[in-house]
Amino acid sequence: MSIAFKPEETFRGDYSYRNSDAAVLRFPFPFPEDRYMYSVNIEPHVRSGPSDVFLRPFDVDEHYIAECRDKAITLERDPGRCQVLPHMMMAQWDTLELLMENLSADYPEQFSLIKEGDDFGSRWTWINRPLGIEQSFIFGNAETLPCEPFEYITRQAQGDFAICDQRDDNLFMDAGMVTSQADWSLEFDVGMSFMEWHGPVPLAHQTGVFERALKYLLMLRLGQPVRRLNWTMSINPRLDTSPESYPEWGPDRASVTPENAGQKVHLRVELQTLWRLPRSNAILFPIRCYLASLEDLARVPKWGARLHRVLSSLPPQLVEYKGLTRYLPAALEWLAQHDDGRELPVGTEAGVSTLAPR
Amino acid sequence: MIGETLTLKVAAASAISPSLRHLRLVAADGGKLPPAAAGAHLQLVLKGATRTHRNAYSLISRPGARDAYEIIVRRVPSSRGGSAFIHEQIKVGDVLEAGWPGNLFAPVRTARRHLMIAGGIGITPFLSYLADFAFGGADYALHLCCREDEQHVFDPWLAGKSGVSVHWDADGRRLDIPALLAAQPVGTHLYVCGPAAMNDEVLELAAAAGWPASHVHCEHFGSALSGGEAFRAFLAKSGVEVSVGEDESLLEAIERIGVKAPCLCRGGACGVCVTPLLDGEADHRDHYLSAAERETGRLILPCVSRARSGRLVLDL
Numbered sequence: 001m002s003i004a005f006k007p008e009e010t011f012r013g014d015y016s017y018r019n020s021d022a023a024v025l026r027f028p029f030p031f032p033e034d035r036y037m038y039s040v041n042i043e044p045h046v047r048s049g050p051s052d053v054f055l056r057p058f059d060v061d062e063h064y065i066a067e068c069r070d071k072a073i074t075l076e077r078d079p080g081r082c083q084v085l086p087h088m089m090m091a092q093w094d095t096l097e098l099l100m101e102n103l104s105a106d107y108p109e110q111f112s113l114i115k116e117g118d119d120f121g122s123r124w125t126w127i128n129r130p131l132g133i134e135q136s137f138i139f140g141n142a143e144t145l146p147c148e149p150f151e152y153i154t155r156q157a158q159g160d161f162a163i164c165d166q167r168d169d170n171l172f173m174d175a176g177m178v179t180s181q182a183d184w185s186l187e188f189d190v191g192m193s194f195m196e197w198h199g200p201v202p203l204a205h206q207t208g209v210f211e212r213a214l215k216y217l218l219m220l221r222l223g224q225p226v227r228r229l230n231w232t233m234s235i236n237p238r239l240d241t242s243p244e245s246y247p248e249w250g251p252d253r254a255s256v257t258p259e260n261a262g263q264k265v266h267l268r269v270e271l272q273t274l275w276r277l278p279r280s281n282a283i284l285f286p287i288r289c290y291l292a293s294l295e296d297l298a299r300v301p302k303w304g305a306r307l308h309r310v311l312s313s314l315p316p317q318l319v320e321y322k323g324l325t326r327y328l329p330a331a332l333e334w335l336a337q338h339d340d341g342r343e344l345p346v347g348t349e350a351g352v353s354t355l356a357p358r
Numbered sequence: 359m360i361g362e363t364l365t366l367k368v369a370a371a372s373a374i375s376p377s378l379r380h381l382r383l384v385a386a387d388g389g390k391l392p393p394a395a396a397g398a399h400l401q402l403v404l405k406g407a408t409r410t411h412r413n414a415y416s417l418i419s420r421p422g423a424r425d426a427y428e429i430i431v432r433r434v435p436s437s438r439g440g441s442a443f444i445h446e447q448i449k450v451g452d453v454l455e456a457g458w459p460g461n462l463f464a465p466v467r468t469a470r471r472h473l474m475i476a477g478g479i480g481i482t483p484f485l486s487y488l489a490d491f492a493f494g495g496a497d498y499a500l501h502l503c504c505r506e507d508e509q510h511v512f513d514p515w516l517a518g519k520s521g522v523s524v525h526w527d528a529d530g531r532r533l534d535i536p537a538l539l540a541a542q543p544v545g546t547h548l549y550v551c552g553p554a555a556m557n558d559e560v561l562e563l564a565a566a567a568g569w570p571a572s573h574v575h576c577e578h579f580g581s582a583l584s585g586g587e588a589f590r591a592f593l594a595k596s597g598v599e600v601s602v603g604e605d606e607s608l609l610e611a612i613e614r615i616g617v618k619a620p621c622l623c624r625g626g627a628c629g630v631c632v633t634p635l636l637d638g639e640a641d642h643r644d645h646y647l648s649a650a651e652r653e654t655g656r657l658i659l660p661c662v663s664r665a666r667s668g669r670l671v672l673d674l
Contacts (some may be wrong), residue, residue: 041628042627042628044624046359046360058361087467087468088467089494090467090490090493098359099361102359117424118390118393118422118424119422119423119424120422120493126537138511140493145516151653159394165467165468166464167466168466168468168572174579208648210647211645212627212629212645213627215627215645215646216625216626216627216628219625220460221359221362221458221460222359222392222398222457222458222460223359223361223362223458224360224361224362224457225360227672230504274500276461277359277395278392278393278394278395278396278421278422278459279393279394279396279421279422279490280395280464280467281395281396281397281398281461281464281601282467
């Protein structure tokens with residue numbers, strides 16, 4: 001499968017990131033109904049779903065090269081975005097193996113993995129053609145890579161990654177590569193337990209969502225990854241919306257008007273998957289971020305109307321928690337023109353196969 | 359690396375003692391197996407003449423092995439039949455169905471030291487621990503308590519490993535567990551796997567010696583099994599009755615007869631399959647219902663829960 005990469009686009013400065021029509025149509029729109037509330041919306045991460053982003057366990061799209069470059073910029077400025085506690089080395093190799101095996105199997109034109117054996121001590125060669133990388137190394141020997149295995153492979157993957165160590169009937173965020181986060185800090189969360197890092201989320205604690213989710217994840221099976229979608233909104237197509245860089249993007253929230261909301265306001269959808277890792281018994285938590293402007297989304301009539309309704313009826317606590325307070329009225333005013341009040345079918349599918357011209 | 363079931367072929371089988379049989383299992387299609395962790399187990403589907411057994415056995419192969427899985431099975435006179443089946447029926451070349459490896463007994467990676475106490479065949483999970491600790495350079499000690507005549511049975515897997523002591527029931531050879539527990543440095547994690555009486559004794563001694571519960575671990579195979587006693591369920595709306603077998607869930611039985619039931623996680627967490635229970639007493643195994651909801655006896659999650667006794671009537 002060939003992918004038409006857009007290596008020059010940017011996620012900062014001039015924000016030249018754009019979605020092709022195909023990228024809009026495959027956007028993982030997260031709202032099956034006109035109202036949104038937290039739930040344990042976890043389902044098996046199978047190779048199918050309402051969007052093409054579900055066809056492969058680790059989705060690679062047209063933004064791959066540009067996203068890897070943006071990640072490198074963020075890491076250069078703040079190396080603390082990648083942190084791994086010392087007891088996580090086995091999980092680091094698990095992650096490298098999982099990503100290399102899946103990417104090379106699903107995208108053979110872009111990635112190759114040549115192994116002389118499967119065990120620790122075997123020589124492996126990894127070829128990443130989009131990024132122009134060829135690396136031979138000894139699986140299990142971190143000295144043979146330019147950096148530790150988790151950082152090495154997650155620098156070459158879209159999205160963020162956390163690894164949760166499982167012990168004492170709990171999960172602990174003991175490793176992470178976090179450069180495209182929705183305003184949370186790995187520096188702050190690293191080492192925290194499941195309830196601790198979810199502490200700030202409003203409303204969901206009272207309904208017991210996190211107790212159930214934790215119990216479920218503790219039983220997560222090898223070979224049976226699960227997924228869920230989460231969402232928020234961002235001004236401009238910016239990946240690095242971290243607390244550490246807040247001064248660079250926070251003020252943009254004040255720049256939204258009903259006239260420019262269509263271009264400036266982006267729906268930010270996270271495809272979160274959870275994988276039991278084979279050797280370490282830890283859980284890998286990839287968080288793959290997809291961005292689409294309101295203008296992009298409104299080109300799919302069902303999505304424009306539904307987004308208007310979801311945002312109109314969002315509980316005030318969620319508006320505040322997701323940081324929408326300042327610009328939500330402008331976004332709603334812009335979206336209203338795309339909502340004629342007709343009944344919308346349940347489900348997240350686009351319902352169209354081509355988009356109206358821009 | 360996505361999948362649920364494996365088709366395995368018996369590549370080698372040998373008696374390593376009169377009551378212990380060692381099996382080497384490979385992928386039937388000649389491909390690679392999923393890697394597994396220290397402490398992992400394999401659930402084998404053993405199709406006997408009268409019934410199918412699903413028994414879980416610790417993997418003793420090195421963690422991450424993809425060429426073969428190895429297990430050691432003790433013949434248990436009072437077993438449900440699975441171990442007898444493995445000892446009497448299975449031969450090289452046989453094909454077996456298995457689930458992907460699961461793990462309810464992984465080593466704790468933050469431990470400063472690992473202290474393992476094994477009773478006989480209970481050594482099996484620790485054989486994979488040893489290979490794992492060799493990779494990570496962890497500090498550990500393994501104490502094997504066994505019959506005198508079995509003291510060398512596990513030598514092939516212990517050769518070259520330091521930190522292993524063998525004990526049996528003779529003067530000067532018995533393991534002094536209280537003394538052992540008292541001598542451990544702070545930050546040690548204790549793992550025990552053996553006969554139930556031995557497990558209980560070690561757990562009690564550890565508690566008495568002031569070990570925090572979070573640092574004491576015991577292998578419980580039972581919780582890996584989702585089945586249980588067979589029972590019957592009547593689906594009131596559909597007007598059909600279904601027999602739920604020992605090895606299937608209520609949800610699977612409902613699906614088998616073609617009745618549509620909503621579900622999502624199939625693990626008792628999401629609550630999507632919650633169904634009104636009109637009659638009968640449920641054995642609740644989910645993580646979803648509150649204690650109060652369980653008390654009322656009006657709801658059930660058929661993906662994991664079963665009948666405590668008799669027949670269930672579901673509003674489905």
